[in-house]
Amino acid sequence: MSSVLTIRGGVPLTGRVSVRGAKNLVPKAMVAALLGNEPSVLRNVPEIKDVEVVTSLLQLHGVTVEKDPVTGDLTLDPKAARTAPSTAIDAHAGDSRIPILLCGPLIHAIGEAFIPDLGGCKIGDRPIDYHLDVLRQFGAVVEKRPGGIHISAPKGLHGAKISLPYPSVGATEQVLLSATRAEGITELSGAATEPEIVDLIAVLQKMGAIISVQTDRTIRIEGVRDLGGYNHRALSDRNESASWASAALVTRGDIFVEGASQRDMMTFLNTFRKVARHGHRRGRHPFLPPRRQAQPARPRNRRPPGLHDRLAAAPRGGPDPGRRRVHRA
Ligand SMILES: CC(=O)N[C@H]1[C@@H](OP(=O)(O)OP(=O)(O)OC[C@H]2O[C@@H](n3ccc(=O)[nH]c3=O)[C@H](O)[C@@H]2O)O[C@H](CO)[C@@H](O)[C@@H]1O
Ligand SMILES: C=C(OP(=O)(O)O)C(=O)O
Structure with a gap:
């Protein structure tokens, strides 16, 4: 096209x-399903490219994604999550910006992540330095490799006190998705608090995460060992x-x-x-x-x-x- x-x-x-459901929530809620130990159901899903890309990346990692032919609702089951071949992941290079958010959930699910080069709208320079800094603060090891980035966490992810220089939407989501199952407490200041972020927090809370949002752009996350699934209707x-x-x-x-x-x-x-x-x-x-x-x-x-x-x-x-x-x- x-x-x-x-x-x-x-x-x-x-x-x-x-x-329909928000483009800036739905693919991120799909990524969140990877954090659970049981299936999640996502409703009000729009037919957009980010949903296709995330579906494919999740499937490559062993997550089953079933779409209800009538309602379009998605059922995502992560229980067989596994490492995916980097060549298959690489086929998604330049397709979307969402894959960077798979880092935390993939580390929790399978211990490592390979993220293809990102796509997304061409609206100028779109660095990911906040994302990588945040992951390092959680204890991840980030390595640039041909065609993407490899992330591992030999000692697991640990809660941290993090401050964002700018209330970046993506970096806030990165923190939320990494911290919910990290060991200990994470305190994020300078967080983005858009409605889609609040809806992602609602998704994670349904899965069993413990997250509170303060009025001064501070988000506090108490890490838990396991999360369940969610049943959620995306905000519009x-x-x-x-x-x-x-x-x-x-x-x-x-x-x-x-x-x-x-x-x-x-x-x-x-x-x-x-x-x-x-x-x-x-x-x-x-x-x-x-x-x-x-x-x-x-x-x-x-x-x-x-x-x-x-x-x-x-x-x-x-x-x-x-x-x-x-x-x-
Ligand atoms: C500015 C912008 O288009 N924001 C949109 C973008 O968020 P996206 O996550 O791409 O952008 P952010 O909101 O994070 O970026 C805000 C600002 O922070 C800077 N920055 C961000 C991350 C980083 O690692 N380093 C860095 O310097 C950016 O250059 C930008 O000036 O896509 C999201 C959808 O997923 C939307 O909900 C956001 O409204
Ligand atoms: C920039 C945006 O989209 P994407 O991150 O998907 O490129 C946006 O939704 O504002």
């Missing part, structure tokens, strides 16, 4: 769409919901987004309302000022609480008869 989508605009978008994708809302705004359309969660989108909804109001004051059209397009209400700080980076500039006003090229997530 081409990696470019060409959109011919100029038509108001109207109708009803159903939003707030980015997809916000994309539909933005599409309705800029095309003067009317879209009902079934399953969107106000609670997880408060910052976006405030921004959306301000943009719409701004346009209304300045021109005839509710969303479009007469001479120039409504300006995005840009957040002042780098990552305002609750607003996904990707959406910080999403709701620009004004219908656009032209074409748009977007990159595919």
Whole structure:
């Protein structure tokens, strides 16, 4: 499939769409299933590439992944987890960014991990130094090898006091997935606390993990020896919901987004309302000022609480008869 989508605009978008489970939770919850000693069931699973990649990587490691043909629910059983051939893992090089999160769970399940070179959206430099630092602080040995990274932990993973220089989503997930079965207590400060992180914590807690989140971006994890399975319905994708809302705004359309969660989108909804109001004051059209397009209400700080980076500039006003090229997530 081409990696470019060409959109011919100029038509108001109207109708009803159903939003599925969050892309930024589902593949991570699938990885979490590897930490259990019994099957897990994940519901509200979207049909996206990250799910395919993680399914394949889990299967390569002996995890059975069964998809219900009617509901699309996944049952993941890790009890036969085993080492996978690095050539087979390598076939996934460049496919996704999720494999880096397999490190902790694979070390707990089989004692080592080989992670292929990462993919993911091309949104600039995307280092993984926080991930590797965190793993080393847990006691892992990280080695660069041709085609990927090899990680082992001859003395197991041990809880640690970790501080992130920036509230990285991925690095916070790395800590959560590594610490829940590490020996001792982990205290993470400077953690990301997005709704998808909170939902991942809910998944881990269902498995038996002991995790508390404080209001100052500190997460405390008390390691446990074993975890069970989970039965979880993924939270809905707030980015997809916000994309539909933005599409309705800029095309003067009317879209009902079934399953969107106000609670997880408060910052976006405030921004959306301000943009719409701004346009209304300045021109005839509710969303479009007469001479120039409504300006995005840009957040002042780098990552305002609750607003996904990707959406910080999403709701620009004004219908656009032209074409748009977007990159595919
Ligand atoms: C900024 C960005 O696009 N964040 C998205 C990205 O998270 P992803 O985990 O890729 O990015 P982070 O939120 O971790 O990165 C935030 C910032 O920390 C820096 N950083 C991060 C990790 C690291 O090891 N070293 C380092 O320097 C990055 O350069 C960036 O400036 O994908 C997630 C989906 O999985 C989304 O939920 C996040 O909203
Ligand atoms: C950057 C993102 O996606 P990915 O990490 O999958 O590339 C994102 O969801 O914001």
